[in-house]
Amino acid sequence: MSDLQIGLIVLGVALIVVVLGLNWWQDRRVRNKMQATFSPAQEDPLLGDAAPEPVVKTKPVKKAAPVPTERVEPAWQSAATDDAAPEADDEDVFRREPAVGAGTVSRVDEDQPDTAVEALIDLGFARPVPGRDLLPLVRELDRVGQKPLRVFLRTVDGDQFLKLRLDRDYVSLQIAVLLANRSGALTASEWAQAWSRAERIAEQLDASIEGPDPAHVAEHARQLDELCAALDTSVGLTLVPQRPQPWRVAEVLAQAHDAGFVEGTDPDRLEWRDERGAVRFVLVHPASEARGGAVAGRVSLLLDVPRHAASDTAFADMAHVARQLADVLEAGVVDDNGQPLADGSEGAVDAHLRRLYGQLAENGLKAGSPRAVRVFA
Missing domain, CATH: 3.30.1400 (Cell Division Protein Zipa; Chain: A,)
Structure with a gap:
């Protein structure tokens, strides 16, 4: 190896060292500036750790x-x-992981x-x-x-x-x-x-x-x-027409109101509420899916698990209403996978939903609460 090659290698190594040193100096300068700007706190409101x-x-x-x-x-x-x-209860706690265990309780006040x-x-x-x-x-x-x-x-x-x-x-x-x-x-x-x-x-x-x-x-x-x-989950059911012609929107809306749906805050959806007025599931407004709002090819019911009020029979109630509408509208009911809704499947689905409701509540995100509605939007 010639003296020129050795010199070039030494020069390259020196340049690398200079670049690394410059980067370290700039990083240290930024860190010192940030530390001078912010001071330590006693306790973090979200996680409870020093922050x-x-x-x-x-x-x-x-x-x-x-x-x-x-x-x-x-x-x-x-x-x-x-x-x-x-x-x-209303004094829920937000924790880092969806796991059981006690934690610092904080009241949610709107x-x-x-x-x-x-x-x-x-x-x-x-x-x-x-x-x-x-x-x-x-x-x-x-x-x-x-x-x-x-x-x-x-x-x-x-x-x-x-x-x-x-x-x-x-x-x-x-x-x-x-x-x-x-x-x-x-x-x-x-x-x-x-x-x-x-x-x-x-x-x-x-x-x-x-x-x-x-x-x-x-x-x-x-x-x-x-x-x-x-923790984010939703469950849907869809009504598919079994007659040749599609539904008229006015017909669908009239039957939906007869089944207990009411107008909500979202103009594209109707809400089905329980005796306390809490939203349990919604019907996607067929006019939003139809050209000119004249006809509709299908109707969807949606249970938004974190945003809608918890119930031991949440899915069973939605399935019951879906079957009622299907009878009067001459429709079939299919699940999220496009498969016909099987008789007796409600129990298994509701058992799974109860577990999700419990996990949401344990982590301070009680289903249907203002905090959950805000976060799962």
């Missing part, structure tokens, strides 16, 4: 830890038998931010701000990307409200950012958008702004998304 505490920020967050966006939904599986799972499934950005005003001055600033705080926002406002009297009143003066507000829903975990971009909007308000009102470590938010969002994906 960084919100501190005053003066610039919007530009980067956050990457969050997995791919979501894998569980496949439906039937069970032969199972005992009814115990129903959790008038308060839900720290189990929402990350909070706090703004404190230097002086009371009239509601009419806040109104144009909070109008844009509805959602970021695919994640909804909730705004909680505190008055000078210490009362906290979800809705702004023009005749009140406010001393602070909190922006609650949903950590995960069926679109996936909260992304770094969505969190940065929320922070940027909060900072614009803080600059206009000369307010302090506090928020958690973006990397910590991303980790919470990832864990919540994984948990919800493991």
